[in-house]
Amino acid sequence: MSDKRSAGLLVFRRTADGGVEVLIGHMGGPLWASREQAAWSIPKGEYEPGETPEAAAGREFQEELGLPAPEGEWLDLGESRQRSGKLVTIWAVEGTLDPAGITPGTFTMEWPPRSGVQGEFPEIDRVGWFLPEVAAPLLVEGQRVFLERLMERLHGRG
Template identity: 50%
Template sequence: MVEHSAGILLYRGRGDGLRVLLVHPGGPFWRHKDTGAWSIPKGIITAGEDPLTAARREFAEETGAPAPAGQALELGSVRLRSGKQVTGFAVEGEFDPAALRSNTFHMQWPPRSGRSATFPEVDRAQWFTAAEAAVKLNPAQVEFVRRLDRIHRRPE
């Protein structure tokens, strides 16, 4: 069965002033990875759960702040190279990256050591321009930024 996640692309501004909030995964595997490693705050949709409800929950878990209550723009879904499907929603709002307080996960570290270590699920958050996001984001998720930009460039 294909794993299905949902997430929120928080944004501010329009056109050339568009900025999007991305998060960097925590843990030792991602420590030295940057290009193509960032993501929108997202997570698994539980059985029977509304995707937007899941996206709002995951935003709060990964950033430590509730998702803004504004209108959510549906951005459709993308398929990651892993096969996971991600449904995205864009919500306009503000977030101070210095206020990031992510949930944590436990894993054996170092490998085969028998010891357990705790790591933040997300270790950084940052605002990026659309062009910067195209480099930083997981390649499949770049489509969310393109779709958001197209929505705002449509004539009213």
């Protein structure tokens, strides 16, 4: 069992017809470049003991998207243990962001593998607003529960 912990923020907005859309990001780097299904994520990241999950969620949002988290009430969507063993905690906040304004953070990795060449890649290479039923299959499987919890909260069942 992993003792790694991760926290993130799922931004949602209401549509003109009374529906909801969520903002998710496609994971960057060569390993995800040709994938769509289960290749998108809620902006999130790991945190260490001594940092609160809330602080980490806000920091990671800023690092991954290059924009501050939207102002507003954070809805606690709880936590979920991922297949890797990592424990992920997510909040949701209502807000509007223009995907064009996003400046993703980057990471460095050896690519191609065993080449000795280090490349720099965006943590998230694109973001988009999606209806929950469209977002669900795009999200990595372990994060789909947070969409379900958000919809339950918004529809008064959670």
